[in-house]
Amino acid sequence: MFDRVKAIIEEYLKRDDLEIKPSTDVLSDLGINSLELVELVCAFEMEFDIDIPEKDIRGFMTVEDIVRYLEADAA
Amino acid sequence: MNLFLAQATPIFEDRLTRAALPVIPKEKLDRMKRCRVAQQRTCMALSEVLLAWAVQEVHGLTLSKDHRVVGEHGKPMFRVDTETIDFNISHSGSFVLVGIDEHPLGVDIQQWGRDDDRVARKIMLPGEYSDWVQSPNKKVDFYDFWTRTESRLKWQGDGIAGLGEGSVLLPDCVSVHPVTVTQGYSAAVCGQLSRSLGALNAQEIDVEVLLALVERKQQSQFCSHGLS
Numbered sequence: 053m054f055d056r057v058k059a060i061i062e063e064y065l066k067r068d069d070l071e072i073k074p075s076t077d078v079l080s081d082l083g084i085n086s087l088e089l090v091e092l093v094c095a096f097e098m099e100f101d102i103d104i105p106e107k108d109i110r111g112f113m114t115v116e117d118i119v120r121y122l123e124a125d126a127a
Numbered sequence: 128m129n130l131f132l133a134q135a136t137p138i139f140e141d142r143l144t145r146a147a148l149p150v151i152p153k154e155k156l157d158r159m160k161r162c163r164v165a166q167q168r169t170c171m172a173l174s175e176v177l178l179a180w181a182v183q184e185v186h187g188l189t190l191s192k193d194h195r196v197v198g199e200h201g202k203p204m205f206r207v208d209t210e211t212i213d214f215n216i217s218h219s220g221s222f223v224l225v226g227i228d229e230h231p232l233g234v235d236i237q238q239w240g241r242d243d244d245r246v247a248r249k250i251m252l253p254g255e256y257s258d259w260v261q262s263p264n265k266k267v268d269f270y271d272f273w274t275r276t277e278s279r280l281k282w283q284g285d286g287i288a289g290l291g292e293g294s295v296l297l298p299d300c301v302s303v304h305p306v307t308v309t310q311g312y313s314a315a316v317c318g319q320l321s322r323s324l325g326a327l328n329a330q331e332i333d334v335e336v337l338l339a340l341v342e343r344k345q346q347s348q349f350c351s352h353g354l355s
Binding site for chain 2: 085
């Protein structure tokens with residue numbers, strides 16, 4: 053799951069030179085803003101064919117948070 | 128309310144970081160150091176330098192890290208003696224927008240990019256989405272909508288956590304206005320303003336002029352401390 057999430061983030065950012073780890077802070081470390089986070093969430097929705105409610109986005113602080121959320125949704 | 132706009136590219140990162148050191152909170156400095164994107168680090172430093180300069184210009188106050196306190200909803204503000212100054216910061220692309228006021232405010236600036244239908248469905252109410260899909264200028268309208276929404280969320284102190292909760296009724300004394308900025312960007316401000324106001328202008332500051340002013344001031348403070 054982590055590799056899929058990492059690949060989606062890299063594809064969204066159009067960069068593969070960023071070191072993305074589970075502890076990476078999505079906003080601060082990757083330098084994305086609120087709208088870009090919403091766009092990234094939409095990319096996860098399309099990749100995993102799920103709907104992520106807006107209220108859940110606030111929990112996406114780190115890459116690990118996203119991985120856990122998607123794993124829980126898939127379970 | 129005063130709005131200030133400045134632009135910087137990563138060639139200014141080192142100077143802006145040095146200039147920001149006296150005022151940037153430790154947590155933000157740590158975040159800045161961790162950030163892997165040079166443009167983002169540059170804008171983070173610029174926002175602190177521009178904010179400190181703006182407070183000096185408007186209120187005649189020289190800020191330090193100790194003046195920053197946490198207000199309602201966890202929003203940072205400045206308290207200098209008995210005076211309280213609300214502020215809000217936004218950056219996107221290479222631009223930074225800073226607003227200061229005596230009342231809470233939210234500002235947002237966003238560089239135009241893609242106007243994704245799926246994102247629009249997520250951030251707009253059904254009626255807003257219907258209007259938007261019929262717009263002849265969908266890209267600009269999308270970013271205008273987003274900055275209005277984000278400035279309101281930031282005024283409330285909710286940030287992105289308030290997304291999807293619909294249009295909260297603002298108090299009569301509070302309204303959202305577009306801010307005129309460079310082509311390719313949308314910006315908005317939410318705060319205690321007359322609803323009859325149209326678009327607001329931000330005072331644009333050249334980053335080299337800003338740095339020259341701030342560096343000269345810091346140098347003179349260093350010299351005076353050194354002599355005392």
